[in-house]
Amino acid sequence: MNVLVVSCNHHKAGVQLRERLAFSNPEKLQQAYCQWHEIHPDSELVVLSTCNRVEIYAADERGESGVSFDDITRFISRFHDVPTDEFVDSVLAQSGVDAVSHLFQVACSIDSMVLGEPQIVNQVKEAYRVAQENDACGPLTNVLFQHALKVSAQVRTETGLADGRVSIASVAVGDFGKSIFSRFDNKTVLVIGAGEMAEETLTYLQSEGACQIVVANRNRDRAERLATQFRGEAVDYATLDDWLSKADVIVSTTGASETLISKARFAAARAKSNRHPVFILDLAAPRDFDPAAASVDDNVFLYDIDALEETCNRNRMAREAEVDKAMAIIANQTQTFMQEIYHRATGPVIHRLREHWHDISRGELDRLYRKIPTLDDPQRQAIEATIQRIVNKLLHPPLEALKDEAKAGTPEGLLHAIRRLFFFGEK
Amino acid sequence: MGFLAQVQIYCFLMSYAASLIGEVWLLLRRQSTLARVVIIAFTVAGFLAHTAYLVTRSQTAGMPPLLSSQQDWLLVLAWIGALLYLVLLLTLPQLAHGLFMLPAILLLVIVAIFVSSQAIGLQDPLAVRRLVMFHAASLVLGIAAVLGAAISALMYLLHHQRLRTRNQWLQKLALPSLENLTAANRWMVVFSIPCLTIGLVTGFVLIYWPNGSDAARSIKLSDPQIVTTVVMWIAMVAVLIRVLSSSHQTGKAVAQLSLLSGGFLLTTVFGLMILSGSGSLTSFHSGSPAPEPNTSSNTPTDAKPGNDEVSP
Numbered sequence: 070m071n072v073l074v075v076s077c078n079h080h081k082a083g084v085q086l087r088e089r090l091a092f093s094n095p096e097k098l099q100q101a102y103c104q105w106h107e108i109h110p111d112s113e114l115v116v117l118s119t120c121n122r123v124e125i126y127a128a129d130e131r132g133e134s135g136v137s138f139d140d141i142t143r144f145i146s147r148f149h150d151v152p153t154d155e156f157v158d159s160v161l162a163q164s165g166v167d168a169v170s171h172l173f174q175v176a177c178s179i180d181s182m183v184l185g186e187p188q189i190v191n192q193v194k195e196a197y198r199v200a201q202e203n204d205a206c207g208p209l210t211n212v213l214f215q216h217a218l219k220v221s222a223q224v225r226t227e228t229g230l231a232d233g234r235v236s237i238a239s240v241a242v243g244d245f246g247k248s249i250f251s252r253f254d255n256k257t258v259l260v261i262g263a264g265e266m267a268e269e270t271l272t273y274l275q276s277e278g279a280c281q282i283v284v285a286n287r288n289r290d291r292a293e294r295l296a297t298q299f300r301g302e303a304v305d306y307a308t309l310d311d312w313l314s315k316a317d318v319i320v321s322t323t324g325a326s327e328t329l330i331s332k333a334r335f336a337a338a339r340a341k342s343n344r345h346p347v348f349i350l351d352l353a354a355p356r357d358f359d360p361a362a363a364s365v366d367d368n369v370f371l372y373d374i375d376a377l378e379e380t381c382n383r384n385r386m387a388r389e390a391e392v393d394k395a396m397a398i399i400a401n402q403t404q405t406f407m408q409e410i411y412h413r414a415t416g417p418v419i420h421r422l423r424e425h426w427h428d429i430s431r432g433e434l435d436r437l438y439r440k441i442p443t444l445d446d447p448q449r450q451a452i453e454a455t456i457q458r459i460v461n462k463l464l465h466p467p468l469e470a471l472k473d474e475a476k477a478g479t480p481e482g483l484l485h486a487i488r489r490l491f492f493f494g495e496k
Numbered sequence: 497m498g499f500l501a502q503v504q505i506y507c508f509l510m511s512y513a514a515s516l517i518g519e520v521w522l523l524l525r526r527q528s529t530l531a532r533v534v535i536i537a538f539t540v541a542g543f544l545a546h547t548a549y550l551v552t553r554s555q556t557a558g559m560p561p562l563l564s565s566q567q568d569w570l571l572v573l574a575w576i577g578a579l580l581y582l583v584l585l586l587t588l589p590q591l592a593h594g595l596f597m598l599p600a601i602l603l604l605v606i607v608a609i610f611v612s613s614q615a616i617g618l619q620d621p622l623a624v625r626r627l628v629m630f631h632a633a634s635l636v637l638g639i640a641a642v643l644g645a646a647i648s649a650l651m652y653l654l655h656h657q658r659l660r661t662r663n664q665w666l667q668k669l670a671l672p673s674l675e676n677l678t679a680a681n682r683w684m685v686v687f688s689i690p691c692l693t694i695g696l697v698t699g700f701v702l703i704y705w706p707n708g709s710d711a712a713r714s715i716k717l718s719d720p721q722i723v724t725t726v727v728m729w730i731a732m733v734a735v736l737i738r739v740l741s742s743s744h745q746t747g748k749a750v751a752q753l754s755l756l757s758g759g760f761l762l763t764t765v766f767g768l769m770i771l772s773g774s775g776s777l778t779s780f781h782s783g784s785p786a787p788e789p790n791t792s793s794n795t796p797t798d799a800k801p802g803n804d805e806v807s808p
Contacts, residue, residue, distance in 0.1 A: 248659055251673040346674060346747065363660075367748040370659055383667075 074168040078122035082159040092118040102203035113207035117196040128209035176221040233384030242273035254278035259316035262323035263291040313338035321357040329357040411475035511542025519594035567613040574604035631698035638691030645684035646758030649751040652677040
């Protein structure tokens with residue numbers, strides 16, 4: 070009985086390699102499960118493919134004689150048509166307790182790029198569901214993935230690993246924006262510039278309901294592109310000052326080398342407004358807004374990248390402080406899981422050994438009773454109890470040895486020896 | 497009922513104090529579900545005891561709590577606050593409303609211990625008693641709104657400070673958005689005006705109503721509590737005019753104004769209640785002897801602090 074994982078993740082592999090090895094759509098995944106089943110019909114498989122990781126979990130009841138790392142890497146290589154030596158050094162291969170612990174860490178988002186991010190548990194759940202749909206799961210992977218989801222829920226409940234936001238855009242909107250405004254659907258969002266950060270921030274703002282989006286950029290085409298993406302409106306850059314006075318939320322991400330909005334310029338824009346609260350996110354480096362613009366009036370809330378980063382770091386540190394707690398839970402649960410698995414492996418052998426010895430004793434007792442038919446019931450009971458004790462005492466050492474060995478892993482050698490020694494019919 | 501009759505002011509005072517300790521614990525430590533459950537349990541227990549106390553007093557006195565005494569007025573005010581807090585605690589558990597509302601509720605209950613518990617207007621005719629009830633209810637709601645405006649203003653100012661200065665300590669405070677606090681503050685100010693106006697008008701009607709009670713007619717317009725309520729009304733109208741008229745008013749300025757006016761007025765009202773309850777000041781509303789000789793309906797008795805006329 071063995072569990073293996075081959076993982077190509079953001080720790081060891083670049084995005085280009087991850088893209089080449091990704092199972093990027095459901096059709097590809099289905100194809101992969103079909104191919105795997107043709108090659109290894111007796112083993113189980115779950116593929117977890119996200120933007121940060123491609124992981125293949127394989128399990129086999131036959132233990133070491135079953136599926137191996139080479140089988141998995143060969144399968145990846147053949148499926149994606151990527152030579153093995155192009156990725157073998159960038160993947161992580163683990164088996165047994167390490168593979169189980171790895172899956173638990175992934176499901177708890179300890180292995181994620183953003184510690185404590187909530188998406189990964191859904192991705193693990195989805196990967197397991199797709200594997201089930203494709204009949205690729207079996208007794209081992211079922212128990213393993215169900216246990217992983219349980220551990221993830223326990224870690225989220227019992228630790229603060231998922232508390233606080235840790236990305237700039239999510240902190241900006243979730244922590245600061247929502248502290249100022251209760252809703253965004255009636256707010257005008259002005260985006261100055263059309264960079265990646267603006268895009269990410271707009272994604273969060275839109276998820277909070279923002280719908281009146283205007284984009285002002287020197288390059289009108291880029292403004293149009295971003296505005297179209299978020300169902301907004303690209304406006305003439307020359308009208309920027311008018312929009313500065315109208316906007317409730319301003320996201321500035323230009324690549325300007327000097328301050329774009331001076332205090333005086335902003336004060337002039339504010340003078341035309343009714344001094345409504347304005348939430349400004351200056352995500353540019355160097356900054357687009359003069360920091361003194363924050364003092365124009367009490368309803369100006371200006372945050373630059375440093376202020377947001379400070380909150381991100383604080384939240385990240387708070388999460389990191391919870392990693393030890395989470396790891397302790399994972400270690401404990403991994404041990405529990407492995408013992409369950411090993412018990413499953415040794416259980417049938419122990420059962421058969423007991424049955425075998427008790428059958429022998431039963432046969433010998435029957436022979437004895439036929440030879441001495443005068444034995445009365447109390448005498449027969451005394452003899453049976455003695456024989457039972459002898460059998461149990463003789464069984465004790467091999468069973469204890471099996472249990473001891475099972476704590477460290479599936480005792481394949483010992484199981485094999487017991488099968489041979491006690492004539493179970495296997496060689 | 498026998499069990500309910502044994503509920504004392506201290507029962508719910510202690511429950512609310514325990515809830516406040518729980519809220520402070522949550523502020524200083526990490527969010528804890530257990531602490532949250534303990535807070536809810538203490539608040540519910542306090543609220544039930546509070547309700548039982550008011551019901552028992554009302555039944556014993558044979559009239560609604562608002563008509564009984566100044567002490568009951570304050571306890572009804574605290575009860576409204578506790579109900580509101582309980583609703584917020586159950587619907588928005590992540591926000592630290594309790595850190596602001598519970599001290600106000602505790603203050604009202606503590607002040608209630610020191611004001612007169614003597615019943616007013618026991619023998620008035622039914623029509624007069626109904627008008628008195630309306631008068632008292634309007635004023636209690638008006639004062640509750642002024643108190644709510646002051647609390648939301650304080651929350652606004654702290655939240656504003658937190659967002660502008662990014663003070664480390666204030667970062668731990670989970671408060672509603674500035675937009676919600678501004679709306680709450682404005683609505684409280686707007687709501688307080690008609691309530692206080694109705695309270696004042698019905699009060700004057702009671703004084704000048706020819707068929708009203710003798711006791712009410714004996715009240716002088718210079719009664720300290722009447723003067724304070726009139727001042728409070730004028731101040732709140734002034735705040736409202738300022739809030740509504742100035743389009744360039746920032747939320748911070750409005751909050752400062754409401755906190756200042758609300759805080760000052762509430763201090764004066766409650767201060768006067770305590771002074772008249774201790775006998776240092778003469779006021780009809782505290783059950784003190786009216787200056788005119790024809791106040792037979794308003795039986796004056798001793799008005800020592802904490803002296804419950806009707807033991808619950």
